[in-house]
Amino acid sequence: MTATHHDVREPDLEAVFQATIDADQRIEPRDWMPDDYRRTLIRQIAQHAHSEIIGMQPEGNWITRAPSLRRKAILLAKVQDEAGHGMYLYAAAETLGVDREELTEKLISATQKYSSIFNYPTPSYADVGVIGWLVDGAAICNQVPLCRCSYGPYARAMVRICKEESFHQRQGYELLLAMVNGTPEQQAMVQESVDRWWWPSLMMFGPADGDSPNTQQSMAWNIKRHTNDELRQRFVDMSVPQAEALGVTLPDPDLRWNPERQAHDFGEPDWSEFTAVIAGSGPANTQRLAHRRRAHENGAWVREAAQAYAEKHS
Numbered sequence: 001m002t003a004t005h006h007d008v009r010e011p012d013l014e015a016v017f018q019a020t021i022d023a024d025q026r027i028e029p030r031d032w033m034p035d036d037y038r039r040t041l042i043r044q045i046a047q048h049a050h051s052e053i054i055g056m057q058p059e060g061n062w063i064t065r066a067p068s069l070r071r072k073a074i075l076l077a078k079v080q081d082e083a084g085h086g087m088y089l090y091a092a093a094e095t096l097g098v099d100r101e102e103l104t105e106k107l108i109s110a111t112q113k114y115s116s117i118f119n120y121p122t123p124s125y126a127d128v129g130v131i132g133w134l135v136d137g138a139a140i141c142n143q144v145p146l147c148r149c150s151y152g153p154y155a156r157a158m159v160r161i162c163k164e165e166s167f168h169q170r171q172g173y174e175l176l177l178a179m180v181n182g183t184p185e186q187q188a189m190v191q192e193s194v195d196r197w198w199w200p201s202l203m204m205f206g207p208a209d210g211d212s213p214n215t216q217q218s219m220a221w222n223i224k225r226h227t228n229d230e231l232r233q234r235f236v237d238m239s240v241p242q243a244e245a246l247g248v249t250l251p252d253p254d255l256r257w258n259p260e261r262q263a264h265d266f267g268e269p270d271w272s273e274f275t276a277v278i279a280g281s282g283p284a285n286t287q288r289l290a291h292r293r294r295a296h297e298n299g300a301w302v303r304e305a306a307q308a309y310a311e312k313h314s
């Protein structure tokens with residue numbers, strides 16, 4: 001905790017903030033913080049919240065067509081968890097002085113981003129498994145270090161989210177295990193899906209360190225703990241033995257173990273595709289935003305009813 005008394009001059013407040021960061025302690029909502037720190041966190045937490053909410057759509061696509069009651073129950077639970085993650089994160093963002101309504105407006109008007117991974121379509125049921133394994137797996141690599149983020153409300157939200165993400169990763173992997181032990185058609189479905197999702201999953205860690213201008217400041221503030229390339233490497237090293245256990249290949253001819261580095265060498269993602277998808281021309285950008293906008297409009301009566309109820313009881 002840091003002091004925020006009004007009689008403390010700004011340079012002192014800044015020193016107190018810096019000392020809190022240097023001691024690896026948490027900044028709390030009522031503490032003084034630099035404007036850039038606040039802005040960076042609002043942008044990051046909002047993007048993260050939007051990603052959880054938009055992230056319900058690719059898999060939500062399969063809820064009505066899940067092949068068994070068991071698979072349907074698992075998928076429903078997973079998609080509902082993502083809605084919950086969005087809520088925790090919007091609440092964390094609100095502690096920084098923005099409100100959820102404002103953030104939702106920015107999402108549906110495309111002025112704030114969400115993770116570009118959710119702009120890829122899910123034409124195959126194997127995609128449910130591969131998203132759990134690779135996309136939630138990459139999310140875990142990104143998010144576990146955020147449990148130690150310097151901003152208290154964000155760090156605490158991440159602790160709970162990470163527990164649920166590990167369930168998501170396991171349910172995906174378990175589905176894939178069932179499919180690779182199934183018919184040759186099911187095995188082929190898994191491989192085809194892995195071929196589509198591998199590179200977009202690597203792009204989830206963001207651009208290469210040399211092209212990531214905000215990384216250094218975020219690391220100095222203890223918001224970020226590892227660089228994009230470090231996290232990407234960790235994800236590749238984690239995924240290779242899992243792919244072997246599944247009996248699938250990863251679509252990268254340059255992927256091999258490097259005994260000197262004690263890590264895998266791997267190829268370069270297609271960054272022009274990454275830039276294009278972020279800029280809005282991914283295969284499902286328009287569809288995802290239109291769906292979110294429609295859901296927001298269809299939910300207007302619920303917000304009005306809740307507002308009327310709150311006024312009546314205040």
Ligand SMILES: [Fe+2]
Nearest residue numbers: 052081082085
């Ligand atoms: Fe999530």
Ligand SMILES: [Fe+2]
Nearest residue numbers: 082136165168
């Ligand atoms: Fe998840």
